[in-house]
Amino acid sequence: MRKLPVFLVIDVSESVAGPLQQSITQGMKTIVSGLRTDPQALESVHMSVIVFAGKAQVLVSMVELANFYLPSLPIGGGTSLNAALTTLMGEIDTHVVKGSSTQRSDWKPMVFLITDGVPTDSRTDAIDKWQAQYASKATLVSVSIGGGADHSLLRKLSDDIVVLANASEDTLVKFFQWISQSVSIQSNAVANRKPADGVDLSKNLPSGAVSLAKSDDDGVPQSVDDRLAIFVARCQRTEAPYLMRFERQGPTGDNARYALRQTLPLTDDYFELCDEHASGSAKISTSQLEGFPGCPHCGTHIAMVECTCRKMHCIDGPGMATCPWCGSSQNFVAAEKGSSIDFSRGLG
Ligand SMILES: [Zn+2]
Ligand SMILES: [Zn+2]
Known part of the structure; x- marks a missing residue:
């Protein structure tokens, strides 16, 4: 047959x-x-x-x-x-x-x-x-x-x-x-x-x-999908990964603004489909982000802090926390009003 x-x-x-x-x-x-x-x-x-x-x-x-x-x-x-x-x-x-x-x-x-x-x-x-x-x-x-x-x-x-x-x-x-x-x-x-x-x-x-049909609207391959700002973090309590998705509002470029659209719990099989050689060096400032996500696993409303290993996780609030990626402990203090931090963004 x-x-x-x-x-x-x-x-x-x-x-x-x-x-x-x-x-x-x-x-x-x-x-x-x-x-x-x-x-x-x-x-x-x-x-x-x-x-x-x-x-x-x-x-x-x-x-x-x-x-x-x-x-x-x-x-x-x-x-x-x-x-x-x-x-x-x-x-x-x-x-x-x-x-x-x-x-x-x-x-x-x-x-x-x-x-x-x-x-x-x-x-x-x-x-x-x-x-x-x-x-x-x-x-x-x-x-x-x-x-x-x-x-x-x-x-x-x-x-x-x-x-x-x-x-x-x-x-x-x-x-x-x-x-x-x-x-x-x-x-x-x-x-x-x-x-x-x-x-x-x-x-x-x-x-x-x-x-x-024919005729091209040339898109150039780029290392980051600019329509979105995506972050992957791990829950400090369960160590499970989650994804935070922001979508660009208006023009592209250094001053582009991104609004929170979604947080999504992930499982560890996420990492099996990631290219570990891809560079995650693209940065985005918190001042460009609108909306502050909570952790979809444990429910805490601070889902975006960055460890010295440059990975993100959730925390309960200010104070000591252990990074679920690298295991190091760090003291988190409340950010000063008006200050901004640069986060590493996902590839999209
Ligand atoms: Zn959590
Ligand atoms: Zn870490």
Whole structure:
């Protein structure tokens, strides 16, 4: 039985954390339940899920649709398209059968690359390798959620980019239904030996989704995603990590202001998807931040103090506290009115 391999490559960087990630999870469930009602798809479609942040990870190894189970999506720091592609190519090599004299090849794999991010690494060797060796043997659709992704880099991967201008749950669910239908159409076409070469982006895209034709809005890869200021800290009491997300209000630059949007408890698997080589040297001053987060683990309302090891944690109040990162103790005093501190920010 020749299978139709479908790869979902999902950005799980910090900028996706929260409601957007819940919508993506919901969307992926929509794909699977939609395809399961299609006998042809049920017979041929095999799915795999790769997640990426600073590093990439195979979340679901290639499996037939009937046995597909979606675990909860992790969150990591950074956005490495290069890491995502390296893992994708490895999975294609492992799981997609190439034709030989004794065996028929699988159908052309379909890849849906879903990202909201600005890549935070400048390496492009995997992109070059994809173009040279894989691009003609797979159908890749790049999906930019919220329109903030770096389109020039995505363009190197595929001519077709779908931009979901707003990231509302409604738009996302409709779009995931479209993916489901595209896969369904493809699986029926291959079963009937019709030449169906991938996905026609010009057709039937749901409202709120736009296919981006040529002409570039050049985004330059940068080491920090400037739309957001993201901080990762550990709870002093439970040592569990958490994330604080601020969104930029108005113009970019040194005087940009960021308003608190969200605090989110994390688990230790966050660190498995972080690129430890990425430099976390970017700084932001507390005077640029509006809103003061509490710790989502222990509930104390001082969630942002920085240890001499330059990592952040929560404290109960002024006084001695032990850093859950490095174990050193420090005496915290209340900050003077009007003073500001520079914090190291996450990569986004
Ligand atoms: Zn805490
Ligand atoms: Zn420390």
